[in-house]
Amino acid sequence: MFEPVQVRLDLSHPQTQTIAVSIKWTPQSQRQTFQLPVWTPGSYTVRDHVQHLHSLQLLANGEELPVRRMAPHQWLYDLPDLSPLTLNYQLEARDLTVRTGLLDPDFASLCLAAVAMDIDGCRWSTHHVVVKAPEHWSVHLPLETSAEGWVATDFDALVDSPLHAGPFQAEPFMVEGKSHELLLIGTPPMGWPPNFISDIEKVCSATCRLLGTPPPAGDRYQLVLQLLDQGYGGLEHDHSAVLQFSWSALAKPKGYRQLLQLIGHEYLHQWNVRRLRPIELRPYDYGQAVITEGLWFAEGITSYFDLSLPLLAGCSDRPTLLKDLGEELSSVLMSPGCSIQSLAASAREAWIKLYKATPASRDSQISYYRLGAAVAFCLDVRLRQRGHSMAAILRELWQGPGRQARGYSRDHIKAAVAPWDADLAADLDQWLDQPEALPLIDCVEALGLRMDPVPLKHPDHGLTLKDAEGAALIQRVRRDSPGQRAGLVVGDELLAINGYRVRRSSDLSVLLEKQECVNVTYARRSLMKETRLFPDTGVDHWTLDWDPGCTTEQRQLRDRWFEIV
Structure with missing residues (x-):
């Protein structure tokens, strides 16, 4: 039985914006390597977290060992024996994103993929975590607690657990009988809506109904919401999600609904992405970019359903869903990149394109989030015509590769679709591999809807x-x-x-x-x-609306589609 790895994080001097990290372990072999992850799971680009690291020391019996750097993020030492080792280093934490880390006198928000070293031979060992923080701060980690701190079952569980610390407390809420907690960092000038926590519970419960199971995180789920002057996004974890949203966006007419959609999106990732994962990402390789086309399903399917979760939760209505879906479909129709880049290519090239986009990127690229959502819509409509649904396909994949902790591939998706529509399984290859192959307008019309162009208010110069x-x-x-x-x-x-x-x-x-x-x-x-x-x-954008001349069959199909689950 391997001894646990001891991880100590010192946040006690937040004014320095520097974390002191100490890791202790007993090596299993005399050739010892250790590395800092180069990327954060859920955010598919090389971030080189090691750029923020300095003052690295490897100690044995109190004496410093001369380590050799094998790569920018990786070190090696050939040990004379298997005495316990201590690795110390400092990390600058000045970047408030969900993928990196910030420490300042107000609070700490740390993605541990940017903090903890992966020790060769210890990845599947238990990691014990101790955090030293200012006395008036509370520390929150979505891990099992111990007498001295927290326990991660392995390195993956450790880096999948975001750390938040500061003068704030967690608010409890319930989802399908399971205890959850909400960390609110920041307050909107207008205050939170009085039914905010109740609406969160409704959206999360709606997500469980969509998947047909209780939350896989059980009684240990932590939702962190950072309300900032600007920012939008989130990062999913097995037992938590960290979200950023701007209070100015919250004040806009559709801002609250967008926040609920973001919460639903990240909550749904408990199933799709974290546990139901593309085969290339099981297990994670923290040392390099991992190419997978499965991101279109991981993010596109989730983006499609997050639009409808407020309706399923009883927090919205059908016309509002059509408006939101219309905006997503319009963005696809208006993107020049749709004629250049296929959906599968968009996913495979995420590491070098989507996360490193420039203003000119739209002319040759398409987001696998948005085009993926459009493909999910077309899949859903075609399946509804056969008495099935995209939600049912997602549940089937969850019960297979998801629960069994196996990765999925395109073949798994096609195999789930084929019994209901063999032609659709073949069409999916074209939708994924060929630009502009998606029958978007046909699927809209099948529901008794229509896409109407809205002309530009001013001359188009491009x-x-x-x-x-x-x-x-x-x-x-x-x-x-x-x-x-x-x-x-x-x-x-x-x-x-x-x-x-x-x-x-x-x-x-x-x-x-x-x-x-x-x-x-x-x-x-x-x-x-x-x-x-x-x-x-030219056309400024497209709107999605009812077609007053649709047939009874189209209306009936539309009603079934609105049922979502």
């Missing part, structure tokens, strides 16, 4: 500008747009339209109004140039 010290610089030139046909490129500075000075990005739409052709003066690498631009009319 340029995205940014303001910089009194100058308007081109950030993006949309593919096949008037701007591209005029020869303008990213980095050009717009100086004048028909002789009128352009000083800010908002000037452009005014100067193009009611113009069929304009003379553009611009600068490229300090050289003055001129061109002619012919603005277009």
Whole structure:
């Protein structure tokens, strides 16, 4: 039986924004390696957490050992014997995201994938955790507690457990008879809605009904919500989720519903992503990027259902769901990248593209979240036509590869679909591998709905500008747009339209109004140039609405689709 690994985190000097980490273990072999993960599971890009590490020391019997660095994130030492070892290092924690870590005098928010070392030979050993924090702080970890701190069954469980500490307490809530806790960090200026915790319970319970099981985290689930001046997103874990949301967004008409959708999205990840996982991610390889096309299912299916969870929870209505789904489908129809990048490629290239997007990325890329949600919608409609549903497919996969802790592949999904619609299983290959292969409009019409184009309010130029010290610089030139046909490129500075000075990005739409052709003066690498631009009319976005002329059969199918589960 291997001895537990002892992990000590010292947060007692938050003003330094530095964590002191100490790890003690007994090696099992004389060649000892250890590494800091290069990425955070759930966020598929190499983040090189090691950039924040310094003052590393490996000690045996009180004496420092000369370790050898094998890679930026990995070290090696050949031991003379198997005496216990202590590894000490410092980590700067100045990045408040759900994937990294922050420590300051107000609170600590740490993703332990950015903190803890993976010791060779100890990955599947128990890890005991002790945290030293300021006296007036409470420490929260979604792990089993011990007399001195917390216990993680293995390294995976350790780094999957976000740490939060500060002068705040957890609020209890219940889901399907299971005890959960809510950490609220920050308060909106207008205060929290009086039914907030009740609505969270309803959304989480609706998620359980969707999957047909109680929450797999049981009585140990922690929901952390950081309310900031700006920010949006979340990161899922086996027994928790960490969310960021802005109080200004919360104040908008649809802000509260978006927050409930985000909560539902991350809560659903307990099943889909954390336990029902693409085969390439079982187990995780913390030392390198792991390519998988399964992210479209992991995130796209979850994004599709998070739109409907407020309705299933009784916190929304059918017209509102259509509005939200319409916005998602519109974003796909309006994306030039849909004609370039397939959904499977979007997932495989997440490490180098989605998480490192530039303003120009939309012209050659499509998000597997949004296109994945559109594919989920089309799958759902086709399955509804056969008396089945996408929710039922998700439940079937959960009962198979999910509960059995096996990874899934495309073949598993096709095998689940094929008994209901053999053609759909074949079509799925095209939807995943071929750009613009998705029959989106056909599926919308099958439900007695329609997508209506909304025209642009101003002439279309295809340029995205940014303001910089009194100058308007081109950030993006949309593919096949008037701007591209005029020869303008990213980095050009717009100086004048028909002789009128352009000083800010908002000037452009005014100067193009009611113009069929304009003379553009611009600068490229300090050289003055001129061109002619012919603005277009075009579509601003699409809306999803009822089709008053639909048939009884279409209405009946739509009603079944609205049942969600």
